[in-house]
Amino acid sequence: MRKPIYQPLLIYALLIFLALLVVIPLAAGALTAFKPQIIWISSPPTWNFVPTLENFEFVLIQRQNLLHLRNSLIVSTGSVTMALILGIPAAYALARFRFRGSKGLLQWLISLRMIPPIVVGLPFYVLFQTFDLRNNHFGLMLAYLTFLIPLVIWMMRGYFVEIPSAMEECAMVEGYTRLQALRKVVLPVIAPGIVATALLNFIFAWNEFFLALILGGRETSTLPVAAGTYVGRARVEWGNLFAINLIIMVPVIILTIFLRRQLTKGLALGLVD
Amino acid sequence: MSTFSQLRFWFYRLTQKYTHWFFIAPALLTLLLVAIYPIVFSTGLSFFRVTFDSLQRPFVGLENFVYILTDDDYLKVFANTLLYVAVTVTGSFVLGFGVALLLRQITLGRNWLRVILIIPMTMAPMAVGLTWNWMLDPLFGLVNWFFTTVGLPIQTWLAQTATARAVVMLVDIWQWYPLVLLIMDAGLAALPRAPYEAARLEGASWWMIFRRITLPMLRPVILVALLLRTVDAFRTFDIVRVMTDGGPNLTTETLSLFLYRTAFNFNKLSRAGAGATIMLIVISIISALMFRYLYREVEQR
Amino acid sequence: MKVSLNDLVKKFPASDSIAVNHVSLEINDGELMVFLGPSGCGKTTTMRMIAGLEMPDSGQIKIGERDVTFLAPKDRRVAMVFQNFSMYPSMTVFENIAFPLQVLKLSKAEIQQQVNDAAAIVGIGHLLKRSFRQVSGGEAQRVALARAMVRRPEVFLMDEPLSSLDAKLRVQLRTEIKRLHQETRSTIVFVTHDQEEAMSLGDKIVVMSKGEIQQMGTPQDVFFKPDNVFVANFVGTPSMNIFDATIQRADGGLCVDLGGLTQPVPAHFPSVSAGQAVKWGVRPEAIKFSAAPSASAVPGQVELIESLGSRQEVFVRAAGKLFSVILDALLPVRIGQSAHLRFEPDSIHLFDAQSGLSLASKPQPKNS
DSSP states (O other), X not given: OOOOTHHHHHHHHHHXXXXXXXXXXXXXXXXXXXXXXXXXXXXXXXXXOOOOSHHHHIIIIITOHHHHHHHHHHHHHHHHHHHHHHHHHHHHHHHHOOOTTXXXXXXXXXXXXXXXXXXXXXXXXXXXXXXXXXXXXXXXXXXXXXXXXXXXXXXXXXXXXXXOTHHHHHHHHTXXXXXXXXXXXXXXXXXXXXXXXXXXXXXXXXXXXXXXXXXXXXXXXXXXXXXXXXXXXXXXXXXXXXXXXXXXXXXXXXXXXXXXXXHHIIIIIHHHO | OOHHHHHHHHHHHHHHHTHHHHHHHHHHHHHIIIIIHHHHHHHHHTTBOOOSSXXXXXXXXXXXXXXXXXXXXXXXXXXXXHHHHHHHHHHHHHXXXXXXXXXXXXXXXXXXXXXXXXXXXXXXXXXXXXHHHHHTOTTTOHHHHHHHHXXXXXXXXXXXXXXXXXXXXXXXHHHHHHHHHHHHHHHHHTSOSHHHHHXXXXXXXXXXXXXXXXXXXXXXXXXXXXXXXXXXXHTOOHHHHHHTTTOSTTTTXXXXXXXXXXXXXXXXXXXXXXXXXXXXXXXXXXXXXXXXXXXXXXXXX | OOEEEEEEEEEOTTTOOEEEEEEEEEEOTTOEEEEEOXXXXXXXXXXXXXXXXXXXXXXXXXXXXXXXXXXXXXXXXXXXXXXXXXXXXXXXXXXXXXXXXXXXXXXXXXXXXXXHHHHHHTXXXXXXXXXXXXXXXXXXXXXXHHHHHHTOXXXXXXXXXXTTSXXXXXXXXXXXXXXXXXXXXXXXXXXXXXXXXXHHHOSEEEEEETTEEEEXXXXXXXXXXXXXXXXXXXXXXXXOXXXXXXXXXXXXXXXXXXXXXXXXOOTTOTTOOTTOEEEEEEOGGGEEEESSOOTTOEEEEEEEEEEOSSEEEEEEEETTEEEXXXXXXXXXXXTTOEEEEEEXXXXXXXXXXXXXXXXXXXXXXXXX
């Protein structure tokens, strides 16, 4: 079967068009973050300008976004660390042990990923007021665990299944306890998987908006919440907004390029395998 | 045997038999606390009349459910959300699957194209919304600039009933078709080669190969993609909140946004709780059905 | 060290179906015992219970005089070589072999010495600095053997250690394990589904099926005196010719009626009675083949020939049945030629059709 010569050209044209739909908005937005204030609102947009960092300086220092950046980092790293500590052992057990109800338990854990944030957000709001956890980093981290733990279990189980159980069993026969065997033999092998899981979970926590919006307060709001305050203003400060936007997006885009292989695993593998 | 060593034996036996629970318990207990308890609490809430100022909670039975299920706005938003789910899931699935198929036809630059195409999916929906707000801005946006350049009239995309809904859905598809692309790409990569080679030897057409070989083998993967997209679309909040905040005139309002407003702007906590409970039930039914179908599918293979 | 299993029972935790059903056996000190059976027969589960990786639901395991039934694996003084795992990928060959010694709190020099010794015995002394990626599959399996040896365990457990290697390497390593066993006279339990491996390695073989021991004995016992139809069928390639038959009365004595073919009842089956449904079996190697007719030979025709290298498997249709016969490869045989088969009474097996048990009285037939 011979393919007509124009077919690959058509495919490339379409794919490049879709890629441009990604690149143009992001690049144009990124450039705006470096525009001096006077040309933010030039119409049509002008690209002939001397790049400046004044927008970043303004949003980080004057608008206190340095604090929000700090909050985002604390909440994301904190919640991901907690999710890893709690989720990895569970993922290990679900990969290794077959017991009555193990399959159902796994399905149930995975299905927790489907809970709409509003369903947990409302009660969290009420409960956190009672327990004084609103406007508190720890409270937000707890809330994030609802979706981070299932994600960790989901991903890490996939990594554990790939390692033969004979590896730690061999160490156990050779004089070690199960925990020693896990630390000395399995951990070095599974470390890249843990890193990938941690980074992907970090992206989810970092991007989260809804729970941060209702459970955070002035001192604890994260970057997406801070960016949200620009919405609906009569006169939008585009340069400042894109400065924040860029601070939110750049780490994630770098991680995406770095993680592109593991991404699918985290998003679908638990169900596909 | 001494009593001590007998005790040790029993202890070891016990820990051996329940090792898996020692590993699972921390995660399970935490999830009971941060996922199940809130759900139960929220469901309980919806049987009382609770506002933020009065937490003394008179029991009202099904009043909140009755109210919300007869509320025109809620029903309208529910219908909106269903339409939103139908359009964005279909759109992102068709586009994502299509692009995944196209990506397999090429080799040069495939990996780079794929990375660029999946970037929107990993961006904060907040950032996506803001970026497109600017792109679509009537005065400074690139879209209208392009329109004027080719001689079309400027549109206030997000303020008109006619366009706001379509535009928000398009942006949602723009952000989420990469998820389908990624899943389908992995699914396609995992397909065995032999059936294709056999089919080609037998002279089957491209369409026959796709219908009879690719689609049936991909069914579990397709179900996963549809399941994830449906559930995510059903709870959309961020993009709509940023781009239109539900307007104009509720045309783009989604369930999550509506319930958020009911609770936090109108202070009707238990009414929102009732709505959230209904939403959870609907999502559970949808995902349970798809899950069941999926596992039957996987087991049959 | 001696290993005794006493009435071991193990159910699968998720399904409650029985994996090991009342297994009792004794492995003598210095013996190489092979567990042989098809997959899912319970041989690996039995071994894993000896290692402590599974706990029996009931029963007792003793190593020497120690009751180890509920002891942690690390305290049992056993070593195990696994089927799908050979080397810790995060360590070099040296670190791998030293790994079991690290818990013993030995000095650096001692560890060095013992690792070198063990590596020399299995012939990987020159590979000590290599990493997992730099060794072949066979070398990695030798590392596993060396790692098992350094602890000087009381029992070696080997769970299909050779099945992931290619054929030539498998035979080579098999010989080395045999040699190792003869030099050290250590107690070895070896699990395999490959009956040729079992025959060549084992001092004794335990044939298992469906969680139960079918027969235990020397390789000769198992091959020449199968206790039941399962063992007769499972052991030996190509497997035994087995046909349904009934015992009939015939001029004063009894005979076996195979349907279209009548054979005498050999003397070592005194307990059969007329009308009994049996299975009649003869090994392909034991059938006497000749092109020319002779008295008491069954006439037939060659239908198919498969070469087995130095031998050939010839399928002969006789009395409506297809017999597999093993012949020397150099014997000229053509498809379609006439063939005459003779069955020596000594090489005939009879089993009860219902229970599948051998009907032979002891002592049983000698080598055919």
